[in-house]
Amino acid sequence: MQGYGNGKLYQHVLQSMMLVTTGFLVSSSLGILLGILMGANKKIEAFVNPIFLTLRPIPPLAWIPLAIVWLGLGNSAKVMVIYVAAFVPAVINSFTGVRSIEMPQREAAAMLGISRFAYYREVLIPGALPLIFTGLRLSLQASWTTLVAAELVGATLGLGSILNQAAQDINPAMILVGMISVAISGWLMTQILAKAERYAMPWRA
Amino acid sequence: MAHRDRLNQGEFVLWTGLGIASFIGVWYLSVLLGFVPKQFLPAPHEVLLKFIHLINEPFSGYTLLAHIASSFQRFLYGFLLAVAIGIPLGLLMALSRFANQLITPFFESIRFVAPIAWVPFAALWFGTGIGGPVLVIFMGAFPPVLINTYRGAIHVDKKYLEAARMLGAGKLRLMTEVLFPAAIPSIIAGLRISAGLGWQSLVGAELIVASSGVGYMMVKGQASIQTDIVMSGMIAIGLIGLFIDVLLRQAEKFAVHYREI
Numbered sequence: 417m418q419g420y421g422n423g424k425l426y427q428h429v430l431q432s433m434m435l436v437t438t439g440f441l442v443s444s445s446l447g448i449l450l451g452i453l454m455g456a457n458k459k460i461e462a463f464v465n466p467i468f469l470t471l472r473p474i475p476p477l478a479w480i481p482l483a484i485v486w487l488g489l490g491n492s493a494k495v496m497v498i499y500v501a502a503f504v505p506a507v508i509n510s511f512t513g514v515r516s517i518e519m520p521q522r523e524a525a526a527m528l529g530i531s532r533f534a535y536y537r538e539v540l541i542p543g544a545l546p547l548i549f550t551g552l553r554l555s556l557q558a559s560w561t562t563l564v565a566a567e568l569v570g571a572t573l574g575l576g577s578i579l580n581q582a583a584q585d586i587n588p589a590m591i592l593v594g595m596i597s598v599a600i601s602g603w604l605m606t607q608i609l610a611k612a613e614r615y616a617m618p619w620r621a
Numbered sequence: 622m623a624h625r626d627r628l629n630q631g632e633f634v635l636w637t638g639l640g641i642a643s644f645i646g647v648w649y650l651s652v653l654l655g656f657v658p659k660q661f662l663p664a665p666h667e668v669l670l671k672f673i674h675l676i677n678e679p680f681s682g683y684t685l686l687a688h689i690a691s692s693f694q695r696f697l698y699g700f701l702l703a704v705a706i707g708i709p710l711g712l713l714m715a716l717s718r719f720a721n722q723l724i725t726p727f728f729e730s731i732r733f734v735a736p737i738a739w740v741p742f743a744a745l746w747f748g749t750g751i752g753g754p755v756l757v758i759f760m761g762a763f764p765p766v767l768i769n770t771y772r773g774a775i776h777v778d779k780k781y782l783e784a785a786r787m788l789g790a791g792k793l794r795l796m797t798e799v800l801f802p803a804a805i806p807s808i809i810a811g812l813r814i815s816a817g818l819g820w821q822s823l824v825g826a827e828l829i830v831a832s833s834g835v836g837y838m839m840v841k842g843q844a845s846i847q848t849d850i851v852m853s854g855m856i857a858i859g860l861i862g863l864f865i866d867v868l869l870r871q872a873e874k875f876a877v878h879y880r881e882i
Contacts, residue, residue, distance in 0.1 A: 462628060463643075465637065475820065477821055477822075478836075478855050481842065485661060485851060486661055579740070580741070583744060588745065600733075
């Protein structure tokens with residue numbers, strides 16, 4: 417078995433998936449945290465919102481050149497770009513999720529003298545969970561697209577680098593292999609996330 | 622907690638102001654104290670000056686406005702193509718089960734390919750001028766238009782379809798005069814998503830294959846490590862994205878209004 421463009425197919429797939437998983441997990445967990453805090457506390461919302469609204473219209477792909485200038489062509493630049501891509505949907509949706517919890521539910525919890533910790537754990541987080549997962553799905557999709565683009569711009573290993581190499585070699589068969597691998601890997605990760613969603617919200621299944 | 626929920630105006634202004642101030646403050650501080658070399662992180666006002674400067678002064682062949690114009694032109698072609706194919710196809714799928722079963726599997730398998738992954742083929746087939754980027758935008762913008770048109774049209778009350786059919790409307794008239802008007806709100810919501818995705822895909826395409834456009838300008842800035850140019854590009858991209866969204870939001874309002882008449 418011979419590889420193509422610095423590695424065998426499984427190595428490219430693993431490289432890309434590993435990067436996406438790393439960036440996605442770190443970024444979306446911080447994003448969810450920030451979103452929930454913004455949803456629960458108006459001061460934090462007022463503080464963060466202007467920064468967030470300024471950065472939000474910039475699509476994640478537009479961060480790629482900046483990431484390359486700052487961090488070079490290695491893994492860290494890719495993780496930065498994935499981080500940006502996954503962050504925004506995670507924040508917006510968990511914020512909206514918290515806000516979608518109806519007032520009587522919050523008031524009932526407050527009236528029963530719930531502690532702050534239990535308020536987050538029992539009321540805010542479960543209530544926001546459906547929308548949080550919507551956000552996660554968007555985050556994952558954005559991370560994946562952005563990573564492929566970043567690898568197309570410059571990388572030595574990864575699915576995007578196969579596409580890039582194949583385009584330079586004018587090798588349509590290999591381009592197709594790359595595209596199919598991108599599609600299947602993306603699909604696979606979505607399936608894993610859907611599994612996690614069913615596990616986290618058994619009451620919805 | 623749940624109760625001190627509302628901020629009064631003074632508090633709101635205070636916290637928002639603090640937010641903006643700390644964002645710009647941290648940026649300035651890290652430049653002034655020399656945490657980051659100036660080359661990698663220019664001060665905010667320098668980026669702004671560069672942005673204004675680029676409007677008049679050509680960089681990598683064109684001025685900023687010319688780059689924006691060529692990006693926008695590509696976007697418009699790709700987006701309009703997606704709309705022109707996506708809407709009729711979506712309506713057709715809603716009307717005819719045969720068309721639906723024919724198109725769905727094909728569409729579903731294509732949808733999972735990230736639009737950006739089309740870049741190599743786009744460059745190979747259509748070159749790097751207009752054709753290549755347009756294909757990439759099309760691939761980004763097409764799915765939401767089709768899906769939303771289909772979903773909007775499938776929820777049309779069967780009574781209307783039956784009534785129109787009974788009055789002798791053909792398939793074409795069913796599509797244009799019953800399904801389409803009923804699906805307009807959903808279609809426009811889809812257009813907003815697809816414009817966003819299309820614009821994003823365009824930026825990606827221009828980073829990789831193009832010889833003009835805002836993305837191309839950013840790549841050139843990146844290659845010569847001119848962070849201020851890269852950041853100016855980001856600002857331009859953000860502004861245009863915002864502009865497109867505002868435009869479609871206006872259309873959405875208009876459509877809702879139109880429906881109520």
